[in-house]
Amino acid sequence: MKNNITRFCFPTTAREAAGLMARLGPRAVTVAGGTRHTRTISPTVETVVDVSDLPLKHIKADKAGLRIGALCTIDSLEKSPLLARWAGGVIARTAGMGSNALARVMGTVGGNVVRPHPYNNLPAVFLALGAQAVFTDGKREKTMPFAEMLAGQNMLLFGHKHLLTEVRVPAATKSWAACAERLSLTKSSWGSYAQVVVALDLKGGVIRKAAIAVSAVLPKAARMTKAEWVLEGRPANEEAAREASAEVVEELDRMTAGSASRAYGRHTAGVLTRRALMEAFGSRP
């Protein structure tokens, strides 16, 4: 029981919500789905800004690409017909991998990507698809590459000074072959031991562009750039998948381990990379 909260605000616009956050600073906290947040609120918080009424629940596509509102639930991503057709349905399938039905119905895109849990499943898929984060500070809207948003100093601002409003995925990725793999205790487990998302621009069986994002074994999702270089310009075959997965293992070796032991995490991520690549190759030969 936290008896230090004196105010609940229910803003109806993102500008209003961000304005409140900017004015109140660390004395306020934003809550949307609240699947974890309500149990971990700091005792210094006096105001809860419940953003669940904001009109940020859209999933739509335009010429620039896909636009996903920050308040879309994980469940709505999983069930979206539009997302089922985008990049081999990788966003929808990744959403479906996360936790159990109740948490997916309550949890939001915004909460999943701005809360710094290494095992949250959406950051890796947005990272692999080269997504942009759209946010507001209450005065103006800004856009930043997803990779930049995940940098430590920026993540500290989200939920306090910045409010994520939308995730934009480039139009070019619609026809990409993509696949996500995850290892967890059970299918319904909240956390993963390792998660890998691959996204490939394939033409005539040749990999023109490759993106591999790994999470859970690292403190936050990251692209495996060296493994991507191994793939680019090569035929989509098992040899390429094996070499890329070995490169992922080496690359992870140079990084800090996350929730799993380093050796196990590295090995698992390598196996998942190979599996994901083989499935992606097969889905769009």
Add this chain to the structure above:
Amino acid sequence: MTTKTRGRGTLKSVNGKFDITVNINGKDKPLQVSAGEYLLDALRREGYKGAKRGCDNGDCGTCTILLDGKPALSCMMFAAQAHGRKVVTIEGLGAPDRPHPIQSAFAEAGAVQCGFCIPGMVLAAKALLDENPDPDEAQARRALDGNLCRCTGYVKQIEAVLLAAKKLQTTGKGGKR
């Protein structure tokens, strides 16, 4: 104290208490809740004992309610967040003398052992059948994967959900209503 601006406005506490109004099982109910009190605690205090306290961490699903028609974990949201919203608890679904077809299906399928998890399962099943009146077994399993049962192997509950779907279709009560 409620200060209505736009939408649900702002709630300010008076002596650590918030005055809220929640539509519970079809009736607007004024409640006084403490700062930081979870919806589960407020509902149980008001006599809606069907929502059970299990893990207090969003993992077991025994506290499941329907919030604006969607299943929600009442242990994971503050009571004040339910201000102005519609809550359905198991008490709003049926009564012992007039059980809802889903409740009848659970009894007929032998899906109830100790019963602790059943209110949450029935409400999760209701949310599924409102959205998808004719689920297959995999869909039923997936919809109930957030509701843990320590007595059974889940087989009977899944059978109950599929039986409930048939009952609702037969009675013409399937789908959202």
